[in-house]
Amino acid sequence: MKINYTFAVLLTAVFLFTGCDSKDIDESLIANTKKNTPYVEKFVSRTFKLTTTDGKIIELTSTKEGLDFKDYKGKKAILVDVFATWCPPCIKGIPVLKSLREKYKDDFEIVSVLFEKEEDKPTSEVIEFIEKYGITYPVTVGEENFKLAKDLDDVQRIPELFLFSKDGEFVKKFLGETDLETYEEYVKMAIGKK
Numbered sequence: 264m265k266i267n268y269t270f271a272v273l274l275t276a277v278f279l280f281t282g283c284d285s286k287d288i289d290e291s292l293i294a295n296t297k298k299n300t301p302y303v304e305k306f307v308s309r310t311f312k313l314t315t316t317d318g319k320i321i322e323l324t325s326t327k328e329g330l331d332f333k334d335y336k337g338k339k340a341i342l343v344d345v346f347a348t349w350c351p352p353c354i355k356g357i358p359v360l361k362s363l364r365e366k367y368k369d370d371f372e373i374v375s376v377l378f379e380k381e382e383d384k385p386t387s388e389v390i391e392f393i394e395k396y397g398i399t400y401p402v403t404v405g406e407e408n409f410k411l412a413k414d415l416d417d418v419q420r421i422p423e424l425f426l427f428s429k430d431g432e433f434v435k436k437f438l439g440e441t442d443l444e445t446y447e448e449y450v451k452m453a454i455g456k457k
Contacts, residue, residue, distance in 0.1 A: 311411045313376065313403035316390050321374060321401060325414055329433035335372060336431055340453035342446075343411075343425045344375040345418050348384060348392045352440045353422045357396045359443050363450065364400050370429070370454040373400040376408045378421055428453040 306327050313321040322333040332341050344360065346353035364373050375398070377389060386404050393402055412418040415425055416436070424437040426449055435449045 309410070309414055311407050311414075313374070313407050313411065314405045315401045315403050316386055316393060319401070321403060323411075326431060329427045329431045330425075331431040332374075332427075335429075337429055339370055339372045340367075340429050340434075340450060341427045342371070342373045342450070343415065343427070344373055345378050345408075345412055345415065345421055345423045345425075346375055347377065347379050347421050348389065349379075350421050354396065356422060356440060357398060359441070359446065361397065361399055362443060363446050366447075367450055367454060370456075371450055375400060375402040376411060377402060377404050378408060378412055378418065426450065426453050429455065 308325050310322065310324045313323070315321065324331045324333075330341070330343070332339075335341055342360075342363075344353075348354075360373055364371065377384070384404075389402060389404055392398075415423070420438065422437075422439065424441070426434040426437070428434055434453045437446070
């Protein structure tokens with residue numbers, strides 16, 4: 264029994280000391296902390312042309328800081344509301360959004376981005392939804408909505424809302440139901456009022 268133990272130790276030592284012969288090592292496979300740099304995904308700016316239910320185009324471009332809205336830059340802060348017509352918290356939040364928009368209408372706009380496939384929800388049904396709930400801000404439909412949602416932190420749950428300042432800088436993300444006071448706190452920051 265003692266002979267087998269000694270043999271095993273010798274055999275292990277032979278493998279340990281001969282396994283790392285530097286002549287056989289591919290240097291490119293060894294981690295070198297001086298050469299390692301963190302992986303950083305390169306930013307790519309994208310332009311989106313969202314179509315409202317009344318056929319108007321809202322054009323915006325992604326930047327490293329947020330989103331530039333062609334017709335609103337420097338004029339209004341924008342709250343992008345990613346929603347669905349079948350979503351109870353989305354519906355419950357409509358009166359809050361309407362009130363928010365009315366209170367800050369000179370400096371603030373809401374753009375609601377429908378997160379439903381058009382084949383599931385025709386534009387005519389979206390218009391009925393808008394009329395039913397008295398929505399007074401633009402609602403967009405179409406494939407561009409899904410591209411924007413992907414660009415906005417890959418939206419998976421709704422409602423998700425993204426607030427941008429008048430200069431297009433990202434201010435705050437809201438997830439789920441949010442009260443008027445919380446929205447107002449950040450909208451004031453986005454429009455430059457305290």
